[in-house]
Amino acid sequence: MDAPLVELRNISVSFGGVKAVDDVSVNLYPGEVVGLLGHNGAGKSTLIKILSGAYKRDGGKIFINGEEVQISNPRDAKAYGIETIYQALALADNVDAAANLYLGRELKTRWGTLDDVAMEAETRRVMGRLNPNFTRFKEPAKSLSGGQRQSVAIARAILFNARILIMDEPTAALGPQETRMVADLIHELKRQGIGIFLIDHDIHTVMDLCDRASVMKNGKLVGTVNVKDVTDDDILGMIILGKQPEKAA
Amino acid sequence: MRKALTLAAILVASTANIALAQGKLIAVSWKTFQEERWKHDEAAIKAVVEAAGDKYISTDAQNSAQKQAADIESLIAQKPDVILVVPFDSDAILPSIKAIQNAGIKSIAYDVQFEDPNSLYITYDNVGVGKLMAQTMLAKGKKSGNFAYVKGDKGDPNSAFLAMGFESVLKPEITAGKIKVVCDNNVDGWKPDNAQKVMEQCLTANNNKIDAVISENDGMASGVVAALAAQGLAGQVAVTGQDGDTAALNRVALGTQLVSVWKDSAVLGKRAGEAAVAMANGTPISKLKGVIKFADGKHHVSMPAILLTPDAITTANLEDPIKAGHVTKAEVCAGVAAGKVAACN
Amino acid sequence: MATEQSSKSATAKSEGLIRTFLKATELDVRILGMLGALLLVWCTFDVLSGLIQPNASIFSGLFLTPRNLWTLLVQTSSIAVMATGMVLVIVMRQIDLSVGSMLSMLAVAGAMVQVFMLGPWLGVGHPIIWVAGVATCLVLGTLVGVFNGVLTAYLQIPSFIVTLGGLIAYSGIAFLLASGVTIAPLDQTYDIIGGGVPQSWLGPMWSWVLGLAACALIVFGILSGRKQRRRFSFPLRPVWAEIVLASIGSAAVLLTTYVVNSYPWPFGLIKQYAQDHNVTIPVGDANSDGNAICMAGDQVVRCMDGLVYYTGYAVPVLIALMVGAVMTFVATRTKFGRYIYAIGGNPEAAELAGINTRMVTVKVFALMGFLAGLSAVISSARLDAATNALGQSNELYVIAATVIGGTSLAGGIGTVYGALLGALLMQSIQSGMQLLNLPAAFQNIVVGTVLVMAVFVDQLYRRRVK
Structure with missing residues (x-):
C-alpha cells in the first residue's frame, strides 16, 4: 500500500499540566474520509488544530506523503495543502465574502494592488457552484446567516486546491438542505482524491460519510474502525465506554 | 534595604x-x-x-x-x-x-x-513680573491701541498673579480709552503651538489690527511671534514674555519681541x-x-x-544675561544684523 | 385624514428617492452626516462671528472667509496627518497613546540636529540641514513605532500599556534631550514645511494645476472602475450616479482650490517681497479695505487695485491631503490594509488564515511612528521652534478626531477620510470659538461634548441599520 497522505504519529499536547491529547496516532489516505468522534473535551479539535498549525504539539511527529514535516503555524499547514474549516467559523466579520475567501492569499493586479473585482468574480463562480442562492457579495460577513457563513468557509477551503481538508462540525449551523449540500460536496471532493478529516458529534453523519472512524476519549485514542464493519451501537460504545468492539479489533 | x-x-x-x-x-x-x-x-x-x-x-x-x-x-x-x-x-x-x-x-x-x-x-x-511687563510695554513698546492678552494655563495660580500685575498697570490707560483689549485668552498648558493658534484667530478676528501682545511667558511668545510672522507683522507688534529663554533673548535682539522679564x-x-x-x-x-x-x-x-x-530684558540691557553667563553672546545675537543692537557689537 | 395619508406617501416617496440616490451612488451616509455637521458648525460660527463685529450683521461673518478657512486647513494638518495613522491602529484593535509625546521628542531631536549639530558645522542655511532635520524626525519616528509595535506584538504587552508608558517616557526624553529649553529659530528651508512663510504657498497657478489633476484622477478612477466591472460583466452603477459622484468630487476639489486661491498675502509680506525682489509697485489710491499694495506718493499703502499675490495651497495642507490619499490607498487597495481590517474584525480568523498578525501589528505601529515624525516636522516648522511642550496631549485630539470620524474603538471599522473630516471638525470648533474670543475652558467643554455626541449618534445610526 502507498504511504498515507497524512500520518500523525504519537501526538501529545498538554495545557497547564492536563493532557489534552495523549499519544494519539491516526492516518488518512487520498480519497478517504476519516471521522473523528468523541465527547466534548475528548481532544478531537485539539488534535486537528495541531495539524492545521493553530496549536503546537509537545510530542510526536507529522508525516505528509511519508515525509516528516514541521508545522508550527497556519502558514506552514497551508503550504502543505492543508485547509481547515473551523467549528467557530473563523471569518473576519467586518469584510465581505470575497475578502474572506481570499484572506491571506489575495489576488493582485499588475500594479500590486488588490484586484477586488477579480476576487469577487471568482467568489461568485465558486459560491454559485456551492450555494446558488447566495447573492450577498457586498455585505460584511457578520450580516450573513449561519449557513451562508458556513458556505463561505467551505468555499475558502476548496478554492485553493487543498489536498487535505479538515472539517470541524461543518454541518453544525446548517439546515437539512444545506447539510445535504455539504454531503454532496464531500463525495465530490473524495472523488477528486482529497483526504478529509471530519469531526462530528453526530454518529449518523459519520456513518454516512466516512470510510473509517477514530474515536477519542479523555485525550486518548480508543481505536480506529472501518465504518462498514461496525454498527452505530458499536461506535456509541466506544465513545461512552472507551472500549474497542471485539469484532473490529 | x-x-x-x-x-x-x-x-x-x-x-x-x-x-x-x-x-x-x-x-x-x-x-x-x-x-x-x-x-x-x-x-x-x-x-x-x-x-x-x-x-x-x-x-x-x-x-x-x-x-x-x-x-x-x-x-x-x-x-x-x-x-x-x-x-x-x-x-x-x-x-x-x-x-x-x-x-x-x-x-x-x-x-x-x-x-x-x-x-x-x-x-x-510675581505680581511684579506682570507689572514690569506692562510698564516696559508702555515705556518702550506701545502706549495705546489694540492689545491682546495671551495668558498661561487657566489652572495655574501664577498665570492669575501675572495678569493681576499687568492689568493693574494697564487699567488707567484702558479706562482712558487709549488701550482696547481685543483678545483675552488662556492657553492650555502654556503650550506654544496653542498660543500660535490663539494668536492666528485673534489676528483674523481683528483683521490684523493688533498693536501689542502681552504674552505671559517666552514659550507662548514664540507661538505669538510665529503667528505674527506669517502675517508679515513680526517686529511691528510689540510682544512681551518672561523667563529669559535663549530663543526669546534672541528674538529681543532681532526685534521681534519687546521684552523678556528675567528672574535670575x-x-x-x-x-x-x-x-x-x-x-x-x-x-x-x-x-x-x-x-x-x-x-x-x-x-x-x-x-x-x-x-x-526681576529684570526687564530689552535691547537696552541685553548684555546683562550674557555677562551673568546665563546665555552666550553667539546664541543671543544669532542672525542679528551688525550694528543694530549694542549688546551684539 | 386624506391629507395625512397623502403627506405620508409624499414622505415615503422622498425617502424612497433618497434611498435610491444613496444606493446608486454607494455614498457613505455617515460621512454625509459629518459633512452636514461640519457645514452647520461653519455657518453657526460665521453668523455668530458676524454678530459680534462692530457693524453687526449676519453677512459680516469671519468664519467663512478665505483667510479663516485657509488658516483652519493649516491648523488642522498636523493632527490630520497623525489621525490617518491612528485609524489603522484603532481598526486593528490597538491604541497609540504615545503620539503626542513622540511628536515632542522627535521635534526636539530634529531641531537639535539642525541647530546644535549641523548648523555650526555646515553653516546656517546649508541644504543638508533641512534634509537631515526631516530625516531625523521620520527615521527616529519609524524606529520608535517599531519599538512600540514589537513590545505589543511579540512581548504581548497590551498596546494601551506600552503606549501609556511611551506617553510618559517619551515626554521625559523630550525634556532631557534639550534640558527643557526652546530651540529656535530653525532652518529657513525647513520652515517652508510649516506653511508660515511665502515660499510654502503654492500660488494660484500651481494650485489650479493640482486641483485639475485631482479632478482628472477622480474621473479616471470612476472610469477604470467601470471598465474593471465590465470586464467581469458585473452590475454597473447607473451612469447618472457616476456623473453625480464625479461632479460632487470635482466640485469639492475646485471649490477648495478657489477658496485657497482667494486668500491674498498679508499686506506686510507683499510689501517685503516687492522690496526684496525689486517689483515695481503701481501707483494707486489708498483704500484700507483693499488687499493689494500701491504707491501713494512715497508711501506704500493698501489699495483695491495694485500689486497683490494670492497664497493657494500651503505645503502642510498639501502634505496632509497627500498623506490622506496615500493612506486611503493603503487601507483599501493593498494586502497590508486588507489584513489590518481582517485582524480588527477577527484576530484569530486572520491568524488562522495564515496572516502574520504580529508582523502586521509592528508595521502599523511603525507607520504611526513615521506619521508622528511627519507631524513633528510640520508642527515645529510651523512654530519655527521646538520645545518639549510642543505636541503634548496631542494624542487626545488625534484619537478624538479618529473616533469622531467614525472609527470604532472595538476595531474593524474606520475610514481615513472620516478621520480627516473628524480632525477638521474638531479644529473648526476650536478655531471658531477662539474667533469668538470664548475662554479656553469653554472650548474644552464643547470639544469634549462633541466627541461624546458624535459617538452616540454614530451608534444610534448603526443600531438602526442593523
Whole structure:
C-alpha cells in the first residue's frame, strides 16, 4: 500500500499540566474520509488544530506523503495543502465574502494592488457552484446567516486546491438542505482524491460519510474502525465506554 | 534595604562632617530636580554657604509631598542651623515646618511660598513680573491701541498673579480709552503651538489690527511671534514674555519681541544663601536686608519676606544675561544684523 | 385624514428617492452626516462671528472667509496627518497613546540636529540641514513605532500599556534631550514645511494645476472602475450616479482650490517681497479695505487695485491631503490594509488564515511612528521652534478626531477620510470659538461634548441599520 497522505504519529499536547491529547496516532489516505468522534473535551479539535498549525504539539511527529514535516503555524499547514474549516467559523466579520475567501492569499493586479473585482468574480463562480442562492457579495460577513457563513468557509477551503481538508462540525449551523449540500460536496471532493478529516458529534453523519472512524476519549485514542464493519451501537460504545468492539479489533 | 543602607551611610558621613567642620550647617529640601533651573539655584546657594565656611546638604522630594515630609525629618536629624524649603505642596508642608521650628531650627520658604509667620519667604515678586511687563510695554513698546492678552494655563495660580500685575498697570490707560483689549485668552498648558493658534484667530478676528501682545511667558511668545510672522507683522507688534529663554533673548535682539522679564535664579540663590548664613549666625529675620511684611498669599498670613525685583530684558540691557553667563553672546545675537543692537557689537 | 395619508406617501416617496440616490451612488451616509455637521458648525460660527463685529450683521461673518478657512486647513494638518495613522491602529484593535509625546521628542531631536549639530558645522542655511532635520524626525519616528509595535506584538504587552508608558517616557526624553529649553529659530528651508512663510504657498497657478489633476484622477478612477466591472460583466452603477459622484468630487476639489486661491498675502509680506525682489509697485489710491499694495506718493499703502499675490495651497495642507490619499490607498487597495481590517474584525480568523498578525501589528505601529515624525516636522516648522511642550496631549485630539470620524474603538471599522473630516471638525470648533474670543475652558467643554455626541449618534445610526 502507498504511504498515507497524512500520518500523525504519537501526538501529545498538554495545557497547564492536563493532557489534552495523549499519544494519539491516526492516518488518512487520498480519497478517504476519516471521522473523528468523541465527547466534548475528548481532544478531537485539539488534535486537528495541531495539524492545521493553530496549536503546537509537545510530542510526536507529522508525516505528509511519508515525509516528516514541521508545522508550527497556519502558514506552514497551508503550504502543505492543508485547509481547515473551523467549528467557530473563523471569518473576519467586518469584510465581505470575497475578502474572506481570499484572506491571506489575495489576488493582485499588475500594479500590486488588490484586484477586488477579480476576487469577487471568482467568489461568485465558486459560491454559485456551492450555494446558488447566495447573492450577498457586498455585505460584511457578520450580516450573513449561519449557513451562508458556513458556505463561505467551505468555499475558502476548496478554492485553493487543498489536498487535505479538515472539517470541524461543518454541518453544525446548517439546515437539512444545506447539510445535504455539504454531503454532496464531500463525495465530490473524495472523488477528486482529497483526504478529509471530519469531526462530528453526530454518529449518523459519520456513518454516512466516512470510510473509517477514530474515536477519542479523555485525550486518548480508543481505536480506529472501518465504518462498514461496525454498527452505530458499536461506535456509541466506544465513545461512552472507551472500549474497542471485539469484532473490529 | 539598599536605600536604608545608603541613608545610614549618608547620616554617618554627614554627622562625621559636622564634627569636623567649624561652621554651620545649611540644608535645602528641594521639591524636584526635574526642571533645569533648580540646578542653577543650588549652585548659587552652595557657593555662598561654602564661601562662608559653612556646610551645605540637600534632599530631592521628586515631586511628592510624602517624600518631602520624610526628607525634612531626616534633615532635622542631622541638626542643621537653617533649612530652606521649596515646598511641593504649600499646605501639606506646614506640619514639617512646625517640626523644624520645634527642633530649634530656622526655616526659609525658597521661591515657593508656605504661609508661616516665623519663616522667611524669599522670591521674585510675581505680581511684579506682570507689572514690569506692562510698564516696559508702555515705556518702550506701545502706549495705546489694540492689545491682546495671551495668558498661561487657566489652572495655574501664577498665570492669575501675572495678569493681576499687568492689568493693574494697564487699567488707567484702558479706562482712558487709549488701550482696547481685543483678545483675552488662556492657553492650555502654556503650550506654544496653542498660543500660535490663539494668536492666528485673534489676528483674523481683528483683521490684523493688533498693536501689542502681552504674552505671559517666552514659550507662548514664540507661538505669538510665529503667528505674527506669517502675517508679515513680526517686529511691528510689540510682544512681551518672561523667563529669559535663549530663543526669546534672541528674538529681543532681532526685534521681534519687546521684552523678556528675567528672574535670575543665581541672584535669588545668592540672596537666599546670604540670608541663611546670617540667620545661622543668629541674625534675627527682621534685621535682614530688604525684609518687608508680606500677606498676599492664599490664606493672607503675614510673614517676613524678601521680594526681589526681576529684570526687564530689552535691547537696552541685553548684555546683562550674557555677562551673568546665563546665555552666550553667539546664541543671543544669532542672525542679528551688525550694528543694530549694542549688546551684539 | 386624506391629507395625512397623502403627506405620508409624499414622505415615503422622498425617502424612497433618497434611498435610491444613496444606493446608486454607494455614498457613505455617515460621512454625509459629518459633512452636514461640519457645514452647520461653519455657518453657526460665521453668523455668530458676524454678530459680534462692530457693524453687526449676519453677512459680516469671519468664519467663512478665505483667510479663516485657509488658516483652519493649516491648523488642522498636523493632527490630520497623525489621525490617518491612528485609524489603522484603532481598526486593528490597538491604541497609540504615545503620539503626542513622540511628536515632542522627535521635534526636539530634529531641531537639535539642525541647530546644535549641523548648523555650526555646515553653516546656517546649508541644504543638508533641512534634509537631515526631516530625516531625523521620520527615521527616529519609524524606529520608535517599531519599538512600540514589537513590545505589543511579540512581548504581548497590551498596546494601551506600552503606549501609556511611551506617553510618559517619551515626554521625559523630550525634556532631557534639550534640558527643557526652546530651540529656535530653525532652518529657513525647513520652515517652508510649516506653511508660515511665502515660499510654502503654492500660488494660484500651481494650485489650479493640482486641483485639475485631482479632478482628472477622480474621473479616471470612476472610469477604470467601470471598465474593471465590465470586464467581469458585473452590475454597473447607473451612469447618472457616476456623473453625480464625479461632479460632487470635482466640485469639492475646485471649490477648495478657489477658496485657497482667494486668500491674498498679508499686506506686510507683499510689501517685503516687492522690496526684496525689486517689483515695481503701481501707483494707486489708498483704500484700507483693499488687499493689494500701491504707491501713494512715497508711501506704500493698501489699495483695491495694485500689486497683490494670492497664497493657494500651503505645503502642510498639501502634505496632509497627500498623506490622506496615500493612506486611503493603503487601507483599501493593498494586502497590508486588507489584513489590518481582517485582524480588527477577527484576530484569530486572520491568524488562522495564515496572516502574520504580529508582523502586521509592528508595521502599523511603525507607520504611526513615521506619521508622528511627519507631524513633528510640520508642527515645529510651523512654530519655527521646538520645545518639549510642543505636541503634548496631542494624542487626545488625534484619537478624538479618529473616533469622531467614525472609527470604532472595538476595531474593524474606520475610514481615513472620516478621520480627516473628524480632525477638521474638531479644529473648526476650536478655531471658531477662539474667533469668538470664548475662554479656553469653554472650548474644552464643547470639544469634549462633541466627541461624546458624535459617538452616540454614530451608534444610534448603526443600531438602526442593523
